[in-house]
Amino acid sequence: MHFLKPLLVAMSAITACEAAPSLQSRAISTQALGSYDFWVQYAAASYCEPNYVAKAGHKLTCWAKNCPAVEESSTTIVMDFSNTTKTDTAGYLAVDDTHKAIVLAFRGSYSVRNWLADATFFYTDPKLCNGCEAELGFWSSWTGVRDNVTEALSGTISKYPNYELVVVGHSLGAAIATLAAADLREKGHEATLYAFASPRVGNPTLAKFITDQGKGANYRFTHTEDPVPNLPLQLMGYAHVSPEYHITTPGNATVNASSVVIYQNGDDPKGNTGALGIPNLFAFMDHHYYFERTDGCLGPGMPFKRSDEDSN
Ligand SMILES: *[C@@H]1O[C@H](CO)[C@@H](O)[C@H](O)[C@H]1NC(C)=O
Ligand SMILES: *[C@@H]1O[C@H](CO)[C@@H](O)[C@H](O)[C@H]1NC(C)=O
Ligand SMILES: *[C@@H]1O[C@H](CO)[C@@H](O)[C@H](O)[C@H]1NC(C)=O
Ligand SMILES: *[C@@H]1O[C@H](CO)[C@@H](O)[C@H](O)[C@H]1NC(C)=O
Numbered sequence: 001m002h003f004l005k006p007l008l009v010a011m012s013a014i015t016a017c018e019a020a021p022s023l024q025s026r027a028i029s030t031q032a033l034g035s036y037d038f039w040v041q042y043a044a045a046s047y048c049e050p051n052y053v054a055k056a057g058h059k060l061t062c063w064a065k066n067c068p069a070v071e072e073s074s075t076t077i078v079m080d081f082s083n084t085t086k087t088d089t090a091g092y093l094a095v096d097d098t099h100k101a102i103v104l105a106f107r108g109s110y111s112v113r114n115w116l117a118d119a120t121f122f123y124t125d126p127k128l129c130n131g132c133e134a135e136l137g138f139w140s141s142w143t144g145v146r147d148n149v150t151e152a153l154s155g156t157i158s159k160y161p162n163y164e165l166v167v168v169g170h171s172l173g174a175a176i177a178t179l180a181a182a183d184l185r186e187k188g189h190e191a192t193l194y195a196f197a198s199p200r201v202g203n204p205t206l207a208k209f210i211t212d213q214g215k216g217a218n219y220r221f222t223h224t225e226d227p228v229p230n231l232p233l234q235l236m237g238y239a240h241v242s243p244e245y246h247i248t249t250p251g252n253a254t255v256n257a258s259s260v261v262i263y264q265n266g267d268d269p270k271g272n273t274g275a276l277g278i279p280n281l282f283a284f285m286d287h288h289y290y291f292e293r294t295d296g297c298l299g300p301g302m303p304f305k306r307s308d309e310d311s312n
Contacts, residue, residue: 023264024271028245033257036219036245037291038099039194041067043170046091046107048297055080060094064296073098079152081145082107089141089176091169093152100163102156104149104180106141108171108197108295112228112287115172121232123203126179128186132206135199135232138175142183149180150187157189165191165216170294171228171287174198178210178220178241185215192216196290197223199231200238207239207266222272223247226286227279234277240266252289 044066050058060067060075074097082090091106109115123133124140157165167184169177174195179202181193198220200207211218220241222229232238244263249255263271274280288295 024261024268028257028260028262030257033255033260036194036221036260037255038069039166039168039219040170040196040221040291040294041070042094042103042105042166043168043173043194043196043290044292044294044296045070046105046169046173047295055092060092062297064293066292066294066296070096075103078156079149081148089145091145091173091176093149093156095156095160095163100160102153102160102163102165104153104165104167104177106167106169106173106176106180108169108173112171113284116231119232121236121238123237126183126202126206128182129205129209132202132209133237134179134202134206135175135238138172138179138199138201141172141176142180146180146183150184153184153189165189166194167191168194168196169198170196170290172199174220175201178218181216181218182206182210182213185213190216193218193220195220195241196294197221197226197228197287198241199228200234200240202239203237204239207241211242211266218243219245220266221245221247221290223286223290224250224272225274225280225283226272227281227283228287229272230274230277230279233279234267234273240273242266244268244271246271247290251285252293255291 045060045062048062055077056079058077060070076095078093080092094103096103122136124136126132126134126139167177167181175198178195178198181191184191218241222244244266246261247255248261249259267273269275
């Protein structure tokens with residue numbers, strides 16, 4: 001893992017950190033909790049192969065039984081995308097008549113560790129605002145499917161003009177979802193974003209731009225010490241979209257309303273970022289559990305090996 005070596009060097013180079021004042025609250029309602037536990041199931045469904053392989057017209061299902069509320073809803077896949085670009089972006093566009101929503105979901109990678117080992121973290125200008133820089137890999141993952149997705153989306157929106165557009169993803173899928181939502185909002189859409197375990201997607205200018213876009217809320221979730229949202233490093237110039245919804249329940253314990261802490265600063269040292277801003281590479285288990293075993297459908301049918309993650 002080429003990437004981890006410089007990380008460890010950076011780790012030992014850090015001696016001090018400035019603790020910014022935290023603005024936090026522990027005030028989510030059980031109703032809000034229920035809605036987070038609902039939308040994450042759309043992100044979970046994006047890992048289930050039948051949902052992103054040529055299943056337009058079908059209902060969303062999760063063989064790992066980690067999207068029961070989505071399965072109970074009246075859903076139809078409008079379009080799926082997978083293996084269509086060299087970045088292997090996958091996901092689906094679906095309509096949920098029960099919740100009057102159009103859902104655009106992006107799947108995370110087969111192996112987040114393979115991704116970390118290969119990641120280069122270059123910036124590119126997404127042309128969203130002055131001085132905005134986005135991580136090149138995440139941005140190309142979106143632009144690789146953007147034309148097809150926006151075409152299908154336009155048709156869907158004109159068919160269901162009163163439905164809410166919700167963009168979801170977990171892990172790398174959350175990073176792509178964040179940039180996709182930002183881009184779609186700039187193109188005139190209202191889009192609510194649910195990003196679970198997202199890496200940082202760009203520089204502080206872009207993070208602030210997305211935070212303040214005001215064309216749909218940003219729900220960005222982290223879980224205890226999940227290392228993935230702590231990448232790429234702040235030291236490398238990256239920043240998070242705000243606010244952060246930090247799930248503080250350990251491991252796969254059931255999340256309750258009092259264990260979700262909201263930080264108004266997306267990189268609050270009391271949240272997932274931590275006082276040192278350094279990912280805990282021993283906490284990968286935290287990455288897999290966001291209300292549900294989010295990537296539970298990874299497994300049979302996945303083309304890349306993931307044995308290096310099984311030990312976690
Ligand atoms: C876009 O859709 C066209 C027509 O279905 C298809 O041939 C093409 O591969 C798709 N491109 C991407 C990047 O998904
Ligand atoms: C919420 O979860 C935390 C952590 O698992 C636990 O300590 C606490 O007792 C729970 N609170 C309620 C009201 O269930
Ligand atoms: C939670 O994690 C423990 C320990 O890894 C495991 O034994 C248990 O089956 C898990 N429970 C669920 C509901 O996933
Ligand atoms: C994606 O590509 C791999 C390798 O070419 C293949 O084995 C796999 O079946 C493809 N998956 C989908 C969903 O098309």
